Amino acid sequence: MLIYYIILALLAFLGGLELSTRERYLKVYLSLCAVFSMSLLAGLRTANVGADYSSYEEIFYNFKGAAESGVQQVLAFDYFFEPGFAFYIVLFKTFFSSSEGFFFFTALINCVVLYFSIKKLTPLVLVSLTLYFSYLFFAHALIAVRYGIASAIGLYVLYQLSSNRYRNAIFYTLVAMTMHTASIVLFAPILFKALSLGRKTLIWGFFSSFIMGAAGLGQSIFKLILPGWLPRAESALTYVSSGQYGDSLGFLGMVNLKNVALCLLLFCLWRKCDEKYRHFEWLAIFFVLGASLRLAFHDLGFIISRMSAFLTLTEVILFPMLMFTIFRWKVLSWVSVCLYAFLNLVMLLHIRGFAPYESILF
Numbered sequence: 376m377l378i379y380y381i382i383l384a385l386l387a388f389l390g391g392l393e394l395s396t397r398e399r400y401l402k403v404y405l406s407l408c409a410v411f412s413m414s415l416l417a418g419l420r421t422a423n424v425g426a427d428y429s430s431y432e433e434i435f436y437n438f439k440g441a442a443e444s445g446v447q448q449v450l451a452f453d454y455f456f457e458p459g460f461a462f463y464i465v466l467f468k469t470f471f472s473s474s475e476g477f478f479f480f481t482a483l484i485n486c487v488v489l490y491f492s493i494k495k496l497t498p499l500v501l502v503s504l505t506l507y508f509s510y511l512f513f514a515h516a517l518i519a520v521r522y523g524i525a526s527a528i529g530l531y532v533l534y535q536l537s538s539n540r541y542r543n544a545i546f547y548t549l550v551a552m553t554m555h556t557a558s559i560v561l562f563a564p565i566l567f568k569a570l571s572l573g574r575k576t577l578i579w580g581f582f583s584s585f586i587m588g589a590a591g592l593g594q595s596i597f598k599l600i601l602p603g604w605l606p607r608a609e610s611a612l613t614y615v616s617s618g619q620y621g622d623s624l625g626f627l628g629m630v631n632l633k634n635v636a637l638c639l640l641l642f643c644l645w646r647k648c649d650e651k652y653r654h655f656e657w658l659a660i661f662f663v664l665g666a667s668l669r670l671a672f673h674d675l676g677f678i679i680s681r682m683s684a685f686l687t688l689t690e691v692i693l694f695p696m697l698m699f700t701i702f703r704w705k706v707l708s709w710v711s712v713c714l715y716a717f718l719n720l721v722m723l724l725h726i727r728g729f730a731p732y733e734s735i736l737f
Contacts, residue, residue, distance in 0.1 A: 376724050378732045382412055383720055386508055387713045390501035394705055406494075409504050410486045417486075417516035418479025421733040425517040432474050440469035459553025460521045475735055482516050485523040492530035496537070496654045499695040502712050507691040509716035510723050514684075522681070525555035529685045532561050536568055537657040544568075560682040563664050564657070574645060574656075577663050581638055584671035588626050593672035593679070626673050630680075634666035634687060640697060648700050655696060658689045665689075 389405045396402065422428045434454070438461065439445040445465035449458055467477055493503050515523025528551040535544040544565055551558035567577075587593065625631070641648075641659045648655045665686025672679045694715060699708040723729050 376731055378416065379720060379724060382416055383505065383508060383716060385409075385412055386501065386505040387709075387716065390499075390505050390712075391709055393501045394499075394709060402500075405501060406490060409501055410483075410490050413504075413508060413512060413516065414479065414483040414486045416732070417482035417512070419475070419734050419736055420478070420517065421735055423733050424730050427518050427520070428478075431478070431520060435464055435468075435474050435477050438464045438468055440472075441465055442469060445469065456521065457553050457556060459550070460555075463554075478520075481520045481524070485516050485520065485527055488524065488527040489530065492527055492534065493692060495534045496530065496658065497652065497692045497696065499692070499699065502695045502709060503692045506694060506712060506716050506719075509719035511684075511688060511691065513723060513729055519555075522555045522557070525551040525558045526685050526688050528554070529558055529561050530688065533564070533657050533661055533689065534654065536564060537654045541565070541568065557678070557681045558685055560665075560668070560685050563668070564661055564686070567660060567664065577660060578642060581663055581667050581670075584667035585635075588631075588670040588673050591626075591674055594674045596672075626670070628673075631666075631670055631673065634662075634669065637690065637694070637697075638663050638666050641693065644697060644700055648696055651700060652696050655693075658693050658696070661686045661689045662693055 386409055389409050393402055393405050420428070422432065434456070437454075438448055445468060449461045449465055452458065454461055464477070467480065471477070471480075489507065490500070490504065493507075494500050497503055515526060528547055532544050532547045532551065535541075535547060544561075548558065548561040548565065551561060641663065645655075645659065648659075652658075665683040665688075668686070669679055669683035695708070695712045698711045699705070702708045702711065
């Protein structure tokens with residue numbers, strides 16, 4: 376477990392350096408160090424780290440390169456996951472055949488896309504990456520790797536919406552969907568923008584979702600409105616109906632309680648943060664929509680957890696913004712983010728029980 380804490384300490388230290396310097400090139404070097412540290416940790420793990428490793432390894436070896444009928448395999452759609460990920464595997468296998476190289480390159484893509492997306496959205500880049508590493512990194516880069524890439528693209532969708540590039544947002548949402556179908560939830564903020572809804576509507580929607588979740592209406596409504604023609608609709612219904620995945624979140628579970636507290640804090644500090652940070656409004660919209668979705672449909676279990684996480688990923692950017700707005704001193708703000716990240720990591724490793732780290736190098 377020690378390596379996880381070492382990487383967290385390194386990221387926190389780099390974040391502190393980034394805040395204390397105005398040297399542009401130094402910030403670039405610090406960011407490169409952060410990205411490669413996370414990529415190496417995720418890319419050089421063994422099959423014992425991350426429950427999906429063996430499944431992804433099997434998928435990798437089932438595909439061939441483009442020169443060996445790999446493209447035909449993609450077009451045949453004889454697989455259970457999205458075609459964008461299948462095409463990515465074929466493209467990689469055209470040049471390399473190592474599964475270890477595949478995992479490293481995939482982790483690198485995840486971290487690089489995430490870094491550039493965060494860089495577009497906040498000046499607090501490395502402290503946001505520190506917070507991301509403390510819990511979401513494990514689910515994205517060490518377990519569900521295609522989900523991680525899709526969610527990083529989701530942040531770029533947010534940047535397009537915040538920059539009033541509506542068509543680009545739709546395009547990148549479709550790209551994300553080729554990697555993970557759950558990213559269809561990104562159409563929720565796109566619809567929010569298309570209808571020109573505002574903060575008051577968002578607040579009313581949040582409290583309405585709380586009432587809906589308390590009444591336990593989510594699963595019934597989901598089954599009623601889910602269109603059968605939607606890609607993987609049958610798979611979604613299977614997840615919802617299965618006792619293994621359904622009703623696993625709890626209406627007032629730990630994550631929902633944390634999301635509610637953060638939403639209330641966002642509503643209180645909305646104007647101050649909006650004046651201070653250019654993209655704050657859309658970061659907050661994404662988070663509140665994701666938190667509301669999870670509250671209202673908590674009885675869908677696993678599937679709604681995945682979908683809402685595409686939107687609540689913005690927490691890693693929002694929390695530092697809130698701390699740097701609440702506290703006057705940068706050092707105190709930085710300490711509060713680092714402490715929050717440390718508590719996240721402790722809960723993940725010692726309460727939820729994430730696997731100890733093992734590397735293919737040793």
